[in-house]
Amino acid sequence: xxxxxxxxxxxxxxxxxxxxxxxxxxxxxxxxxxxxxxxxxxxxxxxxxxxxxxxxxxxxxxxxxxxxxxxxxxxxxxxxxxxxxxxxxxxxxxxxxxxxxxxxxxxxxxxxxxxxxxxxxxxxxxxxxxxxxxxxxxxxxxxxxxxxxxxxxxxxxxxxxxxxxxxxxxxxxxxxxxxxxxxxxxxxxxxxxxxxxxxxxxxxxxxxxxxxxxxxxxxxxxxxxxxxxxxxxxxxxxxxxxxxxxxxxxxxxxxxxxxxxxxxxxxxxxxxxxxxxxx
Amino acid sequence: xxxxxxxxxxxxxxxxxxxxxxxxxxxxxxxxxxxxxxxxxxxxxxxxxxxxxxxxxxxxxxxxxxxxxxxxxxxxxxxxxxxxxxxxxxxxxxxxxxxxxxxxxxxxxxxxxxxxxxxxxxxxxxxxxxxxxxxxxxxxxxxxxxxxxxxxxxxxxxxxxxxxxxxxxxxxxxxxxxxxxxxxxxxxxxxxxxxxxxxxxxxxxxxxxxxxxxxxxxxxxxxxxxxxxxxxxxxxxxxxxxxxxxxxxxxxxxxx
Amino acid sequence: xxxxxxxxxxxxxxxxxxxxxxxxxxxxxxxxxxxxxxxxxxxxxxxxxxxxxxxxxxxxxxxxxxxxxxxxxxxxxxxxxxxxxxxxxxxxxxxxxxxxxxxxxxxxxxxxxxxxxxxxxxxxxxxxxxxxxxxxxxxxxxxxxxxxxxxxxxxxxxxxxxxxxxxxxxxxxxxxxxxxxxxxxxxxxxxxxxxxxxxxxxxxxxxxxxxxxxxxxxxxxxxxxxxxxxxxxxxxxxxxxxxxxxxxxxxxxxxxxxxxxxxxxxxxxxxxxxxxxxxxxxxxx
Numbered sequence: 001x002x003x004x005x006x007x008x009x010x011x012x013x014x015x016x017x018x019x020x021x022x023x024x025x026x027x028x029x030x031x032x033x034x035x036x037x038x039x040x041x042x043x044x045x046x047x048x049x050x051x052x053x054x055x056x057x058x059x060x061x062x063x064x065x066x067x068x069x070x071x072x073x074x075x076x077x078x079x080x081x082x083x084x085x086x087x088x089x090x091x092x093x094x095x096x097x098x099x100x101x102x103x104x105x106x107x108x109x110x111x112x113x114x115x116x117x118x119x120x121x122x123x124x125x126x127x128x129x130x131x132x133x134x135x136x137x138x139x140x141x142x143x144x145x146x147x148x149x150x151x152x153x154x155x156x157x158x159x160x161x162x163x164x165x166x167x168x169x170x171x172x173x174x175x176x177x178x179x180x181x182x183x184x185x186x187x188x189x190x191x192x193x194x195x196x197x198x199x200x201x202x203x204x205x206x207x208x209x210x211x212x213x214x215x216x217x218x219x220x221x222x223x224x225x226x227x228x229x230x231x232x233x234x235x236x237x238x239x240x241x242x243x244x245x246x247x248x249x250x251x252x253x254x255x256x257x258x259x260x261x262x263x264x265x266x267x268x269x270x271x272x273x274x275x276x277x278x279x
Numbered sequence: 280x281x282x283x284x285x286x287x288x289x290x291x292x293x294x295x296x297x298x299x300x301x302x303x304x305x306x307x308x309x310x311x312x313x314x315x316x317x318x319x320x321x322x323x324x325x326x327x328x329x330x331x332x333x334x335x336x337x338x339x340x341x342x343x344x345x346x347x348x349x350x351x352x353x354x355x356x357x358x359x360x361x362x363x364x365x366x367x368x369x370x371x372x373x374x375x376x377x378x379x380x381x382x383x384x385x386x387x388x389x390x391x392x393x394x395x396x397x398x399x400x401x402x403x404x405x406x407x408x409x410x411x412x413x414x415x416x417x418x419x420x421x422x423x424x425x426x427x428x429x430x431x432x433x434x435x436x437x438x439x440x441x442x443x444x445x446x447x448x449x450x451x452x453x454x455x456x457x458x459x460x461x462x463x464x465x466x467x468x469x470x471x472x473x474x475x476x477x478x479x480x481x482x483x484x485x486x487x488x489x490x491x492x493x494x495x496x497x498x499x500x501x502x503x504x505x506x507x508x509x510x511x512x513x514x515x516x517x518x519x520x521x522x523x524x525x526x527x528x529x530x531x532x533x534x535x
Numbered sequence: 536x537x538x539x540x541x542x543x544x545x546x547x548x549x550x551x552x553x554x555x556x557x558x559x560x561x562x563x564x565x566x567x568x569x570x571x572x573x574x575x576x577x578x579x580x581x582x583x584x585x586x587x588x589x590x591x592x593x594x595x596x597x598x599x600x601x602x603x604x605x606x607x608x609x610x611x612x613x614x615x616x617x618x619x620x621x622x623x624x625x626x627x628x629x630x631x632x633x634x635x636x637x638x639x640x641x642x643x644x645x646x647x648x649x650x651x652x653x654x655x656x657x658x659x660x661x662x663x664x665x666x667x668x669x670x671x672x673x674x675x676x677x678x679x680x681x682x683x684x685x686x687x688x689x690x691x692x693x694x695x696x697x698x699x700x701x702x703x704x705x706x707x708x709x710x711x712x713x714x715x716x717x718x719x720x721x722x723x724x725x726x727x728x729x730x731x732x733x734x735x736x737x738x739x740x741x742x743x744x745x746x747x748x749x750x751x752x753x754x755x756x757x758x759x760x761x762x763x764x765x766x767x768x769x770x771x772x773x774x775x776x777x778x779x780x781x782x783x784x785x786x787x788x789x790x791x792x793x794x795x796x797x798x799x800x801x802x803x804x805x806x807x808x809x810x811x812x813x814x815x816x817x818x819x820x
Contacts, residue, residue, distance in 0.1 A: 009718035013629055019621035020630075023692070024638065026685050027645045030656055084551030092545050094341060104810070105556030111739070111806035112562065112799070113746020115773045119795050120562045122780070123569055144558045151555060164378040168440075171336055172391040172447065173368035177544045182390070187381060205649030208748040208777055236651045236749060239658070252652050259647045267640065 031256060038253025041246050047254070051218050055234060056244045060251055062218050066135075066228035067258065069221065070214060071203035073139025074146060075196055081143070082150030083185075083192060089151075090158040091180055110148035114209040117145045121213035136224040138214025145209055146199030153198065157191020158184055190269070197266035201259055207232045231255045287312045287452060287482040288333065293347035295328050295337065302328045304506045305347065315474060315483040317497025317514060319490050321534065324503040326486045327375075330454050333484070334370040335363050351452070368395065371444035375457040377436035379428030384411075384420050387428040387439055391447035406446050413477065414442035415469045434466025441473065452482045460488060471496050490530055494518055502526045566799055569792035582793060588759045590779070595790040597797065599761045603676070603769035604745060606762055607755060610680025611687060611744040616737050618684070619691030623733075626692070627699040628721050639696065646689035654753030657682040662754060671766030674756035680765070682754050683747055687740035694739065698732020699725060731812050738809035742802050748773040772798045 003011070049059025085102075093099055121141030131137045161184050169179040185192075207230075215227030216237060229237075231251050238248035288310040295303035303325045310316050318326050328337070335356065337343040349356050356366055368391065380387050388407045389397075397403060407424065411417040416438040420431070428439055437458060444453060455474075459467040474483055474496055487493050493500050494514060501511035502523075510522045521527045528534060574582050577595055585596015622642070626635050657678050666673030702725050710720035726733070756768025757778065770778075776791050776798075783791055 005716045005719055009716045012718045012722075013625070016621040016625035016629070019618045020625045020638075023618060023622050023642060023645075023688055026688075027641065027648075030645075030648060030652065033656060033660070034652060081551050081554040084548050085554060088545075088548035088552040092548055102552055102556055105559045107810055108803065108806055109555050109559045109562075111742050111802060111809075112559075113742070113748070113773065113802060115746065115748040115776055116562065116566065116795055116799055116802075119776065119780070119792060120565055123792070124561065124565050128565075144562070147555050147558065162378075164374070164376070165380055167336060167339070167374065168378045168380060168443075169390070170339065171334060171367055171372040171374075172394065172443065173364050174390075174394050175364055175541050177541055178394055182394075183380060201647045205647065205651075207649065207651050208773075211777075212780060232649045232651055235649075235655070239651070239655050240753065248655065252655065255649060256652065259649070260644070263640075263644055263647055 031260075034249065034252045034256055038249035038251070038256075041250030042253055046247075046250055054243055055218060055238050055247055057247075060231065060234060060247070060254065062220050063229050063231045063234040063251065064254070065220055066214070067204055067230045067232070067255075069135055070138050070142065070210065070228060070230055071200045073135055073224070074142035074203050075200060077139060077143035078147050078150055078199060079196055082147050082195070083154050085151045086154035086158055086192075087180055087184075090155050091176065091184065106148045106151050109144070110152075112145075114145065114206055117141050117209040118212040120144075121209060126213060132225065133213065133215025133217075133227040134225045135214060135221055135228050138210050138228065139224075141209050141213040142203045142206065145206070146202055149198050149202070150192075150195045153195025154188065154192045157188035157195075160191065161187045193269055194266055197262060197269075201262050201266075204230070204255070204259055204262065205232055206230075207236050211236070231258070285312050286310060287352065288484075289348075289350040289353075291348045291350075293332070293345065293349050295325075295332050295343060295345050297328070297340075298342045302506050303332065306508045308501065308508065308511055310482060310484060311499070312482050313478055313480070314498040315478050315485055315496055317493030317500040318484060318486040318503060319488070319493050319500060319529070320503035321529065322488070323505070325506040326503050327456055328506075329503065330372070330456050330484065330486050333452070333454055334367050334372055336367075336372065338363065365449070368447050368449045370452040370454060371447055371450050373437070373440055373444055373453065373455045373458045375460050377433055377440050377461070379431060379436045379439055381427065381429055383425045384428050384431070384439060385424040388442050388446050390443060395448065397448075406448075410442040410446040411439075413445050413473060414438040415473050416442055434462045434469075437462055437466065438469065438473075441470065445477070450481060452484070453477065455483065455485045455487075457486055457488055459492065467492075490518075502529065504529070563799070566792060566795050569789055570796035571793070573786070573789035573793045574796065577790070577793075583797070586761070588775070590783070590787045590790065593786065595786075595793075597772065597775070597794055599759050600770055600772045600775050600794070601797070602761050603755070604771040604773070606676050606765070606769065607679045607683060607751065607771055608741060608744045610676060610765065611683035612737065612741055614680055614684030615687040615691060615740060615744075619688045619736070619740070620695055620733060622688070623692045623695035623699055624721060624726070627696055628717065628725065639693075642689055642692050645685075646693070650686060650747060650750040651753070653682050653686050654750035657750065657754035665766070669766060671764070672756055672768045674754055674768055675766045676755065676762050676769050677765040679751050679755040679769070679771075682750050683744045686747065686750065687743050690740045690743055691736045694736035695729070695733045698729040698736070701732070702728040731815060735809045735813045738805055738812065742805045742809070745805070746773060746798065746802055748777045752777055 046059045048061050050061055052058035089099055121137055125131050125137035125140055126133055165183045166179055169183045210230055211233050216229040216233050217227035218229055221228045232255060235248055235251040235255060238244055238251060286309040290306050290308050292305045292307055294301065294305050320326050331337045332345060345357055380390065385407055388410050389403055392403065392406050408417060411420065416435060419435060428436065431439060459470055477483065485497060497514045499511060500514045500517040502509045504525060510526055517526060518530060582595060582597060584598050586598055587594040587596050626638060661678050661681055662673035665675060665678055706724050706728055707720050710724040715723065751771050752774045755771060755774060757770040757774055758768040759770050762769045772794050776794050780791055
């Protein structure tokens with residue numbers, strides 16, 4: 001039996017609407033559930049206190065410090081590489097066999113699961129280069145992991161800069177590099193920052209690649225060669241080893257709020273920069 | 280071989296190829312110092328290609344190559360050791376569509392001087408005032424130099440672009456690519472006025488699709504058609520007694 | 536002077552541009568170097584088809600893990616793909632732009648929630664639910680599939696939405712002008728035109744599901760065995776690596792890298808397919 005088009009439309013749209021609603025509800029549920037269970041545990045002592053008894057009691061200050069430092073190290077390494085790559089691909093070369101290979105490499109790197117990054121970081125940085133579980137090993141591993149994101153968003157942003165700006169710059173006697181520095185990069189900045197923030201967000205939430213490279217020491221790091229534990233790792237250990245459900249929820253709440261803030265900041269920054277440009 | 284001593288630019292059998300297309304065919308001409316050369320011709324006649332070749336903006340398009348010689352003050356600008364960056368500082372370009380860079384009016388004007396390493400604040404301010412005045416824009420923007428150039432009207436933006444070219448200290452030649460095509464009559468008049476004053480200091484080549492504009496401001500006029508320069512001579516002669524019948528037909532509006 | 540500086544800049548940037556390719560090669564070399572000799576030494580057949588994983592007895596068969604990964608991934612796709620594609624179509628075609636501009640970032644936020652948090656919710660909410668109402672241990676193929684299905688939703692929605700949004704409006708108008716209803720124009724024209732993007736989103740999501748580690752460790756139960764029902768507890772390839780890496784050494788560690796080699800190969804294959812699907816789609820247009 002054939003369903004008349006009008007009814008099939010109502011049926012299809014209804015089903016798809018329900019699917020969309022379900023998706024949104026799941027998001028809301030995850031956030032509300034974690035915040036509801038976790039926020040009661042969060043107070044100043046929890047945020048700025050040192051953990052006691054493996055995290056069963058006390059605060060999560062070392063994990064917060066680790067969560068701030070590790071992405072910073074990763075960005076400091078990945079940003080020059082990624083933006084430099086994007087500038088090269090967009091400004092300094094035409095589409096050749098070489099750029100196709102480079103792009104293919106970036107695409108492949110983007111698809112590698114984080115556990116493989118963890119394995120690689122462990123065997124290469126931790127074991128072979130004898131750096132041990134530390135901030136630098138973890139930062140380098142994460143840098144490789146977020147590199148494709150930064151390359152892609154930066155290249156897209158650079159290509160979106162109107163060609164007329166480049167022509168004007170050249171016609172006023174600028175070299176290509178001067179044009180990149182003075183015209184292209186400033187105008188591509190919102191896009192580049194977005195890519196970097198996406199990378200930060202991924203680093204903050206990452207566990208598998210971090211736990212095997214940065215370790216999980218619950219101390220404040222003094223140097224790049226000290227092990228750190230991020231909030232995501234701390235949460236995982238508390239939850240997985242059944243150390244403290246209460247503190248696990250608390251850590252998860254802080255983690256989710258941080259990630260929401262990072263995302264909001266990304267949007268805010270993009271809008272402010274876009275507004276400033278047309279002012 | 281080369282023209283007489285008061286020729287700023289000398290072209291001999293100068294051709295531009297765009298891939299397999301021969302977009303500019305063996306042009307030979309002398310552009311005299313401190314004069315305005317008007318270049319007229321229908322769309323696709325090679326006017327813009329010609330203009331962009333003179334400060335080597337065509338370098339940015341990889342499939343473009345040139346043949347023949349183009350001399351600026353006797354030096355081949357396509358010579359192997361010629362400094363392109365220096366060339367572009369001496370030969371400025373104003374595009375058909377005004378492109379204010381997304382920065383303040385002040386920074387727009389100073390884009391060139393800063394590239395040349397001028398840092399002194401007082402000197403920079405002087406350059407801004409002098410250039411904007413010469414482009415007939417100073418009075419309109421002097422109180423809001425820190426405003427973004429993008430917020431100016433189209434006509435103001437084009438004058439800002441002119442000021443930006445004039446701010447370059449080594450400037451000798453100004454190339455204008457249909458600079459008034461998108462502008463209202465008043466802005467057009469201001470640009471034309473500026474040009475007639477500026478020719479005392481610079482050599483100007485004005486590509487225009489408006490033959491009347493060429494008649495108003497150009498000392499000499501060249502007529503381009505399908506990549507060839509049909510003729511070139513004093514504006515009065517070209518407009519009243521053209522050597523080639525096609526020139527007359529174009530000017531009187533029979534085609535193009 | 537200046538031009539030679541330009542050349543130096545170009546050369547420097549070109550070196551930077553090799554960073555991602557170099558990283559990829561480095562990763563491949565080191566994973567393969569640790570894993571491949573083991574596979575050859577232990578025997579490809581014994582490694583891939585062996586039923587027993589007992590490192591203390593020097594037995595390293597990963598067949599149960601391969602099957603488990605397969606089940607969990609397929610389960611995740613069965614849940615995530617229909618929901619995600621339906622959501623993408625709905626958002627693009629039947630929702631006003633202004634609403635879409637709020638919902639799409641919200642869903643992309645879903646992608647930012649760490650996998651460990653999803654895993655924990657699986658443990659605290661989903662597993663008890665399954666145990667109580669469907670039986671079994673709760674931590675199971677089903678639980679892992681549901682959690683992974685949710686986790687891949689943003690990937691599918693985000694890429695599919697872009698693909699559908701890129702379909703020219705003239706296509707839709709042509710269909711509508713021929714008397715099609717909105718829905719007919721969607722499934723006869725829009726989906727066909729956006730097909731390659733949608734397929735790519737599914738394949739990429741599959742790669743993510745297969746590669747996901749921490750959430751799976753938490754909800755799949757981790758028993759090494761070939762599952763018979765979706766309610767069985769299983770251990771995936773990724774979980775196997777992550778759980779034992781901490782205390783493994785010697786042969787055992789090599790066996791884990793060998794597991795990584797298999798995982799890497801399958802995911803590279805999936806990515807290769809996704810990339811060629813996208814390229815093919817672009818070429819057709």
